[in-house]
Amino acid sequence: MIPEIEIRKLAVKTESKVVLLVIDGLGGLPDESGKTELEEASTPNLDALVRRSVCGLTLPVSYGITPGSGPAHLALFGYDPLKYEIGRGVLEALGIGLELTEEDLSARGNFATRDKEGVIIDRRAGRISDQENIRLCLLLQERIKRIEDVEVLIKPVKEHRFVLLFRGKGLVEVNDTDPQQTGKKPRPIEVFKAEQEKSARVINEFLRLANQILEKEEKANTLLLRGISKYPSIPPMQDLFKLNPLAIATYPMYRGLARLVGMKVAEVKGGIKEEFEVLEENFNRYDFFYLHIKKTDSYGEDGDRKAKIKVIEEVDKFIPCLLELKPDVLVVTADHSTPALLKSHSWHPNPFLLCSKFTRSDNTERFTEQECRKGELGIFSAQEAMPLMLANALKLRKFGA
Amino acid sequence: MIPEIEIRKLAVKTESKVVLLVIDGLGGLPDESGKTELEEASTPNLDALVRRSVCGLTLPVSYGITPGSGPAHLALFGYDPLKYEIGRGVLEALGIGLELTEEDLSARGNFATRDKEGVIIDRRAGRISDQENIRLCLLLQERIKRIEDVEVLIKPVKEHRFVLLFRGKGLVEVNDTDPQQTGKKPRPIEVFKAEQEKSARVINEFLRLANQILEKEEKANTLLLRGISKYPSIPPMQDLFKLNPLAIATYPMYRGLARLVGMKVAEVKGGIKEEFEVLEENFNRYDFFYLHIKKTDSYGEDGDRKAKIKVIEEVDKFIPCLLELKPDVLVVTADHSTPALLKSHSWHPNPFLLCSKFTRSDNTERFTEQECRKGELGIFSAQEAMPLMLANALKLRKFGA
Numbered sequence: 159m160i161p162e163i164e165i166r167k168l169a170v171k172t173e174s175k176v177v178l179l180v181i182d183g184l185g186g187l188p189d190e191s192g193k194t195e196l197e198e199a200s201t202p203n204l205d206a207l208v209r210r211s212v213c214g215l216t217l218p219v220s221y222g223i224t225p226g227s228g229p230a231h232l233a234l235f236g237y238d239p240l241k242y243e244i245g246r247g248v249l250e251a252l253g254i255g256l257e258l259t260e261e262d263l264s265a266r267g268n269f270a271t272r273d274k275e276g277v278i279i280d281r282r283a284g285r286i287s288d289q290e291n292i293r294l295c296l297l298l299q300e301r302i303k304r305i306e307d308v309e310v311l312i313k314p315v316k317e318h319r320f321v322l323l324f325r326g327k328g329l330v331e332v333n334d335t336d337p338q339q340t341g342k343k344p345r346p347i348e349v350f351k352a353e354q355e356k357s358a359r360v361i362n363e364f365l366r367l368a369n370q371i372l373e374k375e376e377k378a379n380t381l382l383l384r385g386i387s388k389y390p391s392i393p394p395m396q397d398l399f400k401l402n403p404l405a406i407a408t409y410p411m412y413r414g415l416a417r418l419v420g421m422k423v424a425e426v427k428g429g430i431k432e433e434f435e436v437l438e439e440n441f442n443r444y445d446f447f448y449l450h451i452k453k454t455d456s457y458g459e460d461g462d463r464k465a466k467i468k469v470i471e472e473v474d475k476f477i478p479c480l481l482e483l484k485p486d487v488l489v490v491t492a493d494h495s496t497p498a499l500l501k502s503h504s505w506h507p508n509p510f511l512l513c514s515k516f517t518r519s520d521n522t523e524r525f526t527e528q529e530c531r532k533g534e535l536g537i538f539s540a541q542e543a544m545p546l547m548l549a550n551a552l553k554l555r556k557f558g559a
Numbered sequence: 560m561i562p563e564i565e566i567r568k569l570a571v572k573t574e575s576k577v578v579l580l581v582i583d584g585l586g587g588l589p590d591e592s593g594k595t596e597l598e599e600a601s602t603p604n605l606d607a608l609v610r611r612s613v614c615g616l617t618l619p620v621s622y623g624i625t626p627g628s629g630p631a632h633l634a635l636f637g638y639d640p641l642k643y644e645i646g647r648g649v650l651e652a653l654g655i656g657l658e659l660t661e662e663d664l665s666a667r668g669n670f671a672t673r674d675k676e677g678v679i680i681d682r683r684a685g686r687i688s689d690q691e692n693i694r695l696c697l698l699l700q701e702r703i704k705r706i707e708d709v710e711v712l713i714k715p716v717k718e719h720r721f722v723l724l725f726r727g728k729g730l731v732e733v734n735d736t737d738p739q740q741t742g743k744k745p746r747p748i749e750v751f752k753a754e755q756e757k758s759a760r761v762i763n764e765f766l767r768l769a770n771q772i773l774e775k776e777e778k779a780n781t782l783l784l785r786g787i788s789k790y791p792s793i794p795p796m797q798d799l800f801k802l803n804p805l806a807i808a809t810y811p812m813y814r815g816l817a818r819l820v821g822m823k824v825a826e827v828k829g830g831i832k833e834e835f836e837v838l839e840e841n842f843n844r845y846d847f848f849y850l851h852i853k854k855t856d857s858y859g860e861d862g863d864r865k866a867k868i869k870v871i872e873e874v875d876k877f878i879p880c881l882l883e884l885k886p887d888v889l890v891v892t893a894d895h896s897t898p899a900l901l902k903s904h905s906w907h908p909n910p911f912l913l914c915s916k917f918t919r920s921d922n923t924e925r926f927t928e929q930e931c932r933k934g935e936l937g938i939f940s941a942q943e944a945m946p947l948m949l950a951n952a953l954k955l956r957k958f959g960a
Contacts, residue, residue: 160621536938545623549906558627559650
């Protein structure tokens with residue numbers, strides 16, 4: 159892996175255009191038919207493309223490691239996912255579409271149940287309904303808008319989960335209050351370093367007020383905080399790779415992740431068709447395009463193999479219009495695998511194809527896990543995708559003389 | 560990758576002999592025929608060899624990174640090219656055949672044009688002719704032979720470029736004077752650390768004198784320095800790998816690179832034929848041979864696909880006499896790719912074959928990029944070539960018990 163400090167020196171701005179098409183959770187596992195989702199799907203356009211591309215399989219983090227969407231995407235964007243950790247609070251906030259600033263401290267919250275002594279007896283408050291969650295968040299928000307000079311935002315997620323955002327100067331990361339098991343009291347926010355004093359004071363005051371407000375609730379009579387984290391400071395793609403990047407994604411978390419690395423995020427209304435339309439409309443205005451397809455992952459998580467296959471086939475139909483734009487480099491890959499068989503993200507490496515004027519053919523016949531494995535690129539770290547895209551777009555100078 | 564400190568412990572001296580044949584810039588890209596230079600070349604001897612070798616593709620630095628000759632060769636010699644950086648001045652000096660010592664500070668120089676205020680208006684002095692360059696270097700050398708106790712050498716390269724060498728005690732690396740753009744004055748040499756004082760004093764005095772001497776020149780009325788660098792301190796192959804190595808190369812830069820890692824460098828007059836003759840003559844006196852073929856790279860850089868193919872075919876003819884020497888290990892590979900299509904070094908991985916008594920066959924049929932890709936070694940760092948050669952020559956002990 160080339161270190162960041164070196165790639166920053168090598169990258170140059172050019173007119174050439176790169177498209178990174180991420181089909182979320184694309185890789186799968188065989189069912190009784192012996193075929194993976196990709197192998198079963200009819201993908202004539204991807205198969206034609208793979209025959210003039212160079213292929214391989216990518217590892218988002220390393221062998222055997224199942225990544226979340228955050229680290230998996232960071233790796234594809236060329237960043238070390240072990241170096242840039244995105245806190246749970248920040249990811250949850252991005253996931254519901256909050257636009258974070260560098261002043262924000264975000265936490266993932268759970269409504270919970272405590273007994274009279276304050277001991278937690280249910281860490282999820284009996285998984286209250288979404289409506290109940292919305293009611294409680296509104297109740298808290300109405301009564302707590304600001305503590306000292308810090309603005310407080312409370313936004314419902316699902317069931318017992320919410321996002322809590324503190325916006326103000328001088329806030330820093332602090333400990334979880336969630337004891338991680340029942341039978342214990344929540345931990346207060348503690349001060350280990352002087353700079354944590356303000357954050358601890360503000361959050362402990364928030365907890366005191368919230369507990370008062372929730373006191374009479376039957377189930378959700380308290381709350382627990384986890385992953386209290388700041389917006390991470392990641393060198394933007396403009397600076398590191400000299401790119402002018404646009405993200406085209408419909409789901410908030412991916413839009414937020416793209417913003418984290420400095421991408422502009424396009425407005426998209428609708429589904430896959432509209433995403434490709436937005437790509438075409440913006441093609442002259444940027445030089446790097448991240449286009450994200452979500453539904454393959456969603457159906458994988460549902461265990462709905464047929465629906466996942468249908469989405470793959472739908473994406474395949476848009477490949478010809480994508481190619482008509484004549485990108486200098488086109489990569490089709492995934493952030494991680496989501497086999498319908500597992501109903502979850504998995505550790506399996508991802509099919510990867512790169513098409514440019516400067517690739518050797520590697521005799522792959524279809525865009526599947528097995529065929530990609532035979533490709534020239536072998537099995538490699540997803541972090542290498544960015545140097546490969548830049549090289550094929552002639553955006554990297556020679557290293558050394 | 561095994562760390563240097565470990566390989567040093569494992570390496571043992573034996574009688575077995577290793578030949579590393581580096582065909583510079585060998586790897587290519589397909590043209591309209593769909594074939595790379597190697598695929599189009601007729602190479603019956605390399606193809607016969609590959610059938611009893613183990614194969615793979617090497618990455619000189621990492622995915623997508625196009626290496627210069629310096630880092631690409633260091634990797635093949637078993638050194639980390641990101642750890643041992645060879646300064647531009649040193650490489651330029653090696654490139655014109657200067658034999659450097661550890662006291663030398665080398666710089667790459669440009670003749671340039673400045674206006675009356677000393678602002679640079681042309682960083683290349685209108686690309687003056689080679690003759691003009693020689694005249695100016697002689698003029699400067701005649702008047703500046705020594706500053707304090709430091710010997711000064713000025714040697715012309717091409718057009719506006721020259722090598723400047725300071726030979727004396729206590730010299731260290733300092734900043735460039737080249738402002739990298741017109742409209743600015745050159746930077747003086749600055750002192751950031753106390754140890755830089757002498758170097759700054761000597762070089763600034765050189766610049767003052769040189770500017771006086773060049774004052775009346777029409778175009779080349781000043782000069783700019785870049786890559787002011789010391790001969791890097793690299794542990795020699797004798798020490799690290801317990802080898803007694805000989806380099807057979809005709810071009811100064813590769814002879815210099817070999818000297819950097821402790822190789823003896825043979826006298827060679829002539830071309831490829833003479834290089835193989837020198838190998839034969841010296842075969843009993845060394846245990847490691849680096850034989851460098853330059854012209855594949857030169858023709859690749861010229862975009863002359865046919866001439867590159869012809870050189871490959873010429874090298875192929877010498878394989879039988881090489882095999883008659885019965886080396887214990889023979890590796891045929893490249894430092895980097897130089898596809899005629901790109902007319903430059905590239906990031907594409909290099910075909911690699913290793914023949915010894917102790918390899919498994921991997922069913923490769925021809926010595927081409929595509930066939931090597933199928934080999935047992937897969938795609939791997941060029942730095943691993945040295946441990947592989949040593950192992951196959953039974954020159955590496957077991958690691959651990």
